[in-house]
Amino acid sequence: MNKYEIAVWVFMLAAFLGFELIRRVSPLLHTPLMSLTNAISAIAVVGAILITGAKDASPLSKTLGFIAVVASTVNLVSGYLITDRMLKMFKKRGGEKK
Amino acid sequence: MIETIFPILYILAAAGFILAIKWMNSPASARRGVVAGEVGMLLAVVGTLLRYEVVSYEWILIAFFIGSAIGIPIAYIMPMTAVPQRTAFSHACGALASALIGTAEYYRHTPHGFVMTALALETLLGFLTCTASLMAFGKLQEILPGRPLTFPGQNFVNLGVFGLAVGIGVTLVFAPERTWLFPIFMLLSLVFGVLLIVPIGGADMPTVIALLNSYAGLSASAMGFALDNKLLIVAGALDGSSGFILSVIMCRAMNRSFTNVLFGAFGTIQSSAKQTTERPVRSASAEEAAEILDAARSVVIIPGYGMAVAQAQHKLREMYDVLTRRGVDVRFAIHPVAGRMPGHMNVLLAEADVPYDRLVEMDEINGDFARTDVALVIGANDVVNPAAQTDKSSPIAGMPILRAHEAQTVMVIKRGMSPGFAGIANDLYYMEKTLMLFGDAKSFVSSIVKELGTAAAAG
Numbered sequence: 001m002n003k004y005e006i007a008v009w010v011f012m013l014a015a016f017l018g019f020e021l022i023r024r025v026s027p028l029l030h031t032p033l034m035s036l037t038n039a040i041s042a043i044a045v046v047g048a049i050l051i052t053g054a055k056d057a058s059p060l061s062k063t064l065g066f067i068a069v070v071a072s073t074v075n076l077v078s079g080y081l082i083t084d085r086m087l088k089m090f091k092k093r094g095g096e097k098k
Numbered sequence: 099m100i101e102t103i104f105p106i107l108y109i110l111a112a113a114g115f116i117l118a119i120k121w122m123n124s125p126a127s128a129r130r131g132v133v134a135g136e137v138g139m140l141l142a143v144v145g146t147l148l149r150y151e152v153v154s155y156e157w158i159l160i161a162f163f164i165g166s167a168i169g170i171p172i173a174y175i176m177p178m179t180a181v182p183q184r185t186a187f188s189h190a191c192g193a194l195a196s197a198l199i200g201t202a203e204y205y206r207h208t209p210h211g212f213v214m215t216a217l218a219l220e221t222l223l224g225f226l227t228c229t230a231s232l233m234a235f236g237k238l239q240e241i242l243p244g245r246p247l248t249f250p251g252q253n254f255v256n257l258g259v260f261g262l263a264v265g266i267g268v269t270l271v272f273a274p275e276r277t278w279l280f281p282i283f284m285l286l287s288l289v290f291g292v293l294l295i296v297p298i299g300g301a302d303m304p305t306v307i308a309l310l311n312s313y314a315g316l317s318a319s320a321m322g323f324a325l326d327n328k329l330l331i332v333a334g335a336l337d338g339s340s341g342f343i344l345s346v347i348m349c350r351a352m353n354r355s356f357t358n359v360l361f362g363a364f365g366t367i368q369s370s371a372k373q374t375t376e377r378p379v380r381s382a383s384a385e386e387a388a389e390i391l392d393a394a395r396s397v398v399i400i401p402g403y404g405m406a407v408a409q410a411q412h413k414l415r416e417m418y419d420v421l422t423r424r425g426v427d428v429r430f431a432i433h434p435v436a437g438r439m440p441g442h443m444n445v446l447l448a449e450a451d452v453p454y455d456r457l458v459e460m461d462e463i464n465g466d467f468a469r470t471d472v473a474l475v476i477g478a479n480d481v482v483n484p485a486a487q488t489d490k491s492s493p494i495a496g497m498p499i500l501r502a503h504e505a506q507t508v509m510v511i512k513r514g515m516s517p518g519f520a521g522i523a524n525d526l527y528y529m530e531k532t533l534m535l536f537g538d539a540k541s542f543v544s545s546i547v548k549e550l551g552t553a554a555a556a557g
Contacts, residue, residue, distance in 0.1 A: 004212045007323050014332040018339030024123045030441030033122050037340045038188040040115050043333040044195040044318050046146045051202045053152035061202035066157050068195040073165020075191045081173030084132045090125040093453035
């Protein structure tokens, strides 16, 4: 199997896993879910780091990579913090007060 | 030797993301999920920084610093009512990142075949999602008019631009060395993103935001294909399927198809059906409303976007407290598309400290309306319109609704008799058992609370 084939397999399995997991998420938490997946999509930072820090990076790709690192860091940081801030608010009746 | 550790870090990171989403299935474990996601992201970033290809760090660290300096204040200062805008903004950032990475990769390697296909997809989705999300942000933040904007031949123009972008993308896949085509490709993708959102109205935002979420994820996944990075593929696929499922749920909750949401431009077709016949309605004061609520045994509150606009959730919680203390069973009925994004109402009510076990989904509560004494509609309109079930010619025909009209008494807090966002008259307001409570949602609820308080002192 060449590496592209493996990549397509990985994508397919991950997509189905995603479908199964998300179907089980309570509609109550759909907003936090969305901001969590936002934060996870900040994984683009991995690609951005590889481009920005590469040995042979041209000024163009360094600039683009730099902006990409900034954009995904904004996402990463605010995504996780806001998700947690939202989830902290969900309390059961008679549950502990903050 | 150290090179063998990186794949392991990436695998653990992917596991962290999967657990993060899995634990979102209940509020009890959800915060654990956030930690799992954070750990996953930390492993991914550390694993990447340590890779031998990465040789210079100064720009990366500066970017981390700037990103955090923007992200942290957003996270703490932003009010909860701005969550839909923040989400749209975040889609824009994520999509911009992957589009720029795709662009940089193209100019660095001018790849061929499979990798170029993935790159083209990544940049197309990235750029169009970026501008589309910024447009959505503008509409939600009310910088841009929230009403759908339409012009003749709109769908033709949109599809033309999209077709052209795809055509150039395909040409680039077969002839990547034609670098002059790439800027045109970028420009067309950016323009299509704008055109896509122009005809979308506020009521369709939940679907569109979920769809943009999906695109941003798919773009990241395409980047994974281009860079041969499985972690990106997995994380992007999770994000993509999440957004896709949410938008399907939203579409189903409106009984509409994707194409209809994207090309239908709700709110314009109804102008013909606007027969403004004056029909009598019954209205009531806060005092009367308080008496009725006080005498009820069960109350179901139906919040909508109007509650968010009026910031009435905290006053509503006070009312919930007073009524609950007097033994009234108060619950909140949440329609899937209430508000401007999936789950919008839940977050606002949770912020106001309403216990989440009092927030009930549509399918669970609909059977109970017939046994409910009072249904109190606050800032919602189309989601309680009985015409959706009875009138086949209605633009919202077949849309699942909250069956508020089956309650013994219906009360509707509304500013005036103007029809809702979709411009459709609501028969619920003209029913015999319906009382219209005219006024601003927040101040009306607070006068009800005041009346309930004086009644308690007197009794």
